[in-house]
Structure formats: C-alpha cells, structure tokens
Amino acid sequence: MTDQVEHFVKNIKLAKLVLRLMNDPEQRIEPEINPTYPLGYRYPLAEEYLGRSAREQLEEMASVGLLEKEFFSKELGCPIDQSINLSLKRHCPDCDSTNIVREELIEHIPCGLVAPETEFKDGKCPKCGRELKKLGVDYLKQGQKYVCQNCQKNFQEPVEKAMCLRDKHSFLLDDAVEVNLYSYKVTKLLQEEINKALDQQKYMGDKIKELGFSVQSPGILKGKSGVAHDFFMVASSGGGFMKVNIIIELLGDTEIDKDEVLSLYAKATDANAQGVLLGAIPVLTAEAKAIAESYQIAYVEADELSGASEKMVRKFAELVETPEERITELFSPK
Numbered sequence: 001m002t003d004q005v006e007h008f009v010k011n012i013k014l015a016k017l018v019l020r021l022m023n024d025p026e027q028r029i030e031p032e033i034n035p036t037y038p039l040g041y042r043y044p045l046a047e048e049y050l051g052r053s054a055r056e057q058l059e060e061m062a063s064v065g066l067l068e069k070e071f072f073s074k075e076l077g078c079p080i081d082q083s084i085n086l087s088l089k090r091h092c093p094d095c096d097s098t099n100i101v102r103e104e105l106i107e108h109i110p111c112g113l114v115a116p117e118t119e120f121k122d123g124k125c126p127k128c129g130r131e132l133k134k135l136g137v138d139y140l141k142q143g144q145k146y147v148c149q150n151c152q153k154n155f156q157e158p159v160e161k162a163m164c165l166r167d168k169h170s171f172l173l174d175d176a177v178e179v180n181l182y183s184y185k186v187t188k189l190l191q192e193e194i195n196k197a198l199d200q201q202k203y204m205g206d207k208i209k210e211l212g213f214s215v216q217s218p219g220i221l222k223g224k225s226g227v228a229h230d231f232f233m234v235a236s237s238g239g240g241f242m243k244v245n246i247i248i249e250l251l252g253d254t255e256i257d258k259d260e261v262l263s264l265y266a267k268a269t270d271a272n273a274q275g276v277l278l279g280a281i282p283v284l285t286a287e288a289k290a291i292a293e294s295y296q297i298a299y300v301e302a303d304e305l306s307g308a309s310e311k312m313v314r315k316f317a318e319l320v321e322t323p324e325e326r327i328t329e330l331f332s333p334k
C-alpha cells in the first residue's frame, strides 16, 4: 500500500464519503454552481463529510490517483482569484455608462437625422418635423444598435465587462480566465482499498453477531430530539423496553480531540444508547481520553482500520461482559 492510500484509509471521514459514493450508481462527485461560495461553486456531497475544504481534499485525492477527474464544465472566472462569481455588464464604449438600450435606428434622409425609432413619434421626424413617407425612399432602417442614455451616442458593439463579486475587480470579459470545473470519480485503486475496509466492517459485524447481537451498519438511531443519528455500526439485543443499543463509532484524524468525543457522547445520549464503543484511528488526545473515561465511552486506538476491528470486537465483548473463555473461542481459528 502506498503512503497516500494508507493515509486515506486512516482518514475515516474520506472513507465514509467513499462508502456513500459506492452506493451511488454514478459513483461521481459533481460540482454545483453556488454564488454564496467565494469561488462560486461547491461540492455538496463531499462537503457533508469533509466540510468547507472539500474541494482541496478532492484535488489532493485526485493528485495521488484515488479519484479520477472528469471535465464537467468550462466557466469564466476572475483573472485574479479565479472566482466564477461574476456580475456581467454592457457598457457604452464612450462614457462607460451601463445605461444603454438596444434599439432600431432610423435615418431620416432629407435632414440626415439618425435616431432611435421610438423618437419618431406619430411617424414624424423629431428634428425637422416632417412625416416619414416610404422606407428606402425618404428614410432608412440602420438595424439594431445600442444607444447610450447618458451621452446619446449609438454604437454596434457595447463593451462587455465583468466584475468579480469576491474582490470587486472589474475587467474586460475578453480578459476573463477559463475555469474548468471537474467531477470526481472513484478509481480502481480506491475501490480496492474500500473493499478491504468493507471486509473489516463485515468481519466486525459477523463477530458481534456471534455474540448474540443484531447489527446495523451504517446504524441509524432516532434521538429523543427527533434527529436521526448516523453511526458506523449499531449492535442491538432484546426488544421493547429491554432493547439494548450499543453504538460503535469510528473516528479518524491525526489526533481525535475532545470535541469529537463530546459530540459523539451528545449523539449517543440523544439516541438513548446503553453503551458506546469508539475506535480511534490512530489516537485520541489525552484530554479526549479523559472525557471518554468520565462519560464511560469505551475506546480502542489503532494505526489503521484492519488493526482496529479486532481490538474493537474484543473491547465490545468485554463491554457486554462476555466470559473470558467465550472471547478466546470467538477468536480461535475454526
């Protein structure tokens, strides 16, 4: 396994995103144009798991071959920061006003006036007052042109400008840069790694079933608050008032801090779980461990998922007070 892949598998948030993608028929993360974002687009699905830096993380994964980039669309962007949040305007080439209208221009041959059709009220020339008689004889249509309401000049081509809504930089539309948007697709390499992760998930599920529990993974429990909480796995036994739910969660980061443990505790309490088992990949901070202990969250630490799963099954067995012989039997080769 290359370093990058190993790093990925340790990153549980990414792993969860990819597991979600595997269930998607397209297996693709697509961008969405969204003006509330500084660059003007975002990756909503990836953000659910990776937060606001989703785009950078997708790029990073693509650069190491875990995701494949596919062309999605070409947009125009600000030459300074590549934002596609642009305000487009047409300007008068003479005075730069944006107060321009597109009109049919009429040339009155006897007096030489060229003016918009709307100014020839009741078919009379606004300059000499004579009536327009016959098209091609005493007057001509010059076609659609722009007329500036500020300086009254008319012209064929307005100046097209864009203003970046992020840094307010204004530039000629011709000077806009091309910004390619990409979608990201799961590669074979990544799929293999995920299959290994799925094997671990199955391994854990099977062992916990052997201990007499039913297993849901991902496990969803509805909380007292009405919110449905999503966990890596939920092991249950009994039914009705006697039902016992044990939450099994995986968290991965360079170091799992106390906030992540507190948030897990809050979700577990809301979901009315009788026990919580946390697999930390690779480690918890000292503070996070203290919090876990004071809230009676059982935890194991492991360098990667494959190491974590056996430790977690063992810890689970202890948690549900499985006799020592039974634990030995559970792990003895059949």
Ligand SMILES: [Zn+2]
Pocket (backbone or CB within 6 Å): 078, 079, 080, 081, 082, 083, 164, 165, 166, 167, 168, 169
């Ligand atoms: Zn800009």
Ligand SMILES: [Zn+2]
Pocket (backbone or CB within 6 Å): 092, 093, 094, 095, 096, 097, 148, 149, 150, 151, 152, 153
């Ligand atoms: Zn003008």
Ligand SMILES: [Zn+2]
Pocket (backbone or CB within 6 Å): 108, 110, 111, 112, 113, 125, 126, 127, 128, 129, 130
């Ligand atoms: Zn006239």
